[in-house]
Structures are given as structure tokens and as C-alpha cells.
Amino acid sequence: MNPTIWMALALVLVLEGLGPVLLPRIWRRMILSMAQLPDTLLRRFGGGLVVAGAVIYYMISTHSGG
Structure with missing residues (x-):
């Protein structure tokens, strides 16, 4: 890895x-x-964090040449 x-x-x-x-x-x-939050809201929040993290990782990896 x-x-x-x-x-x-x-x-x-x-x-x-x-x-x-x-x-x-x-x-x-x-x-x-x-x-106390509903499961659907937690899933959306978690999904948003996953997407944001993937986008940031992609941006850093493409700009650093890695």
C-alpha cells in the first residue's frame, strides 16, 4: 500500500x-x-465525507505526479 x-x-x-x-x-x-440522528442522515453525511475525501485524494495525487 x-x-x-x-x-x-x-x-x-x-x-x-x-x-x-x-x-x-x-x-x-x-x-x-x-x-440521535436518523440513519439516513448519518448515511448521507458519511457518503459526503467519502466523496469529499476521494476528490481531495484524486486532486492531490494528480497534482503531485503520484
């Missing part, structure tokens, strides 16, 4: 971990409020 993908995954994990470390109360409230 491409090392760039591993680096991107590591960065995502670092950014995701900052929420509970720096702002645990706000993070907990956000998670609890997300748990």
Missing part, C-alpha cells in the same frame, strides 16, 4: 483523537447528539 495513504490515515487518527483529548465534554455532547 502506498506510504502516502498510511500517512493520511495517521493524520486522520491524530485529528480524530484531538477532540476527546482537548475537549472531552464537547466531544461527548457531539457524539450523543449524533446518536
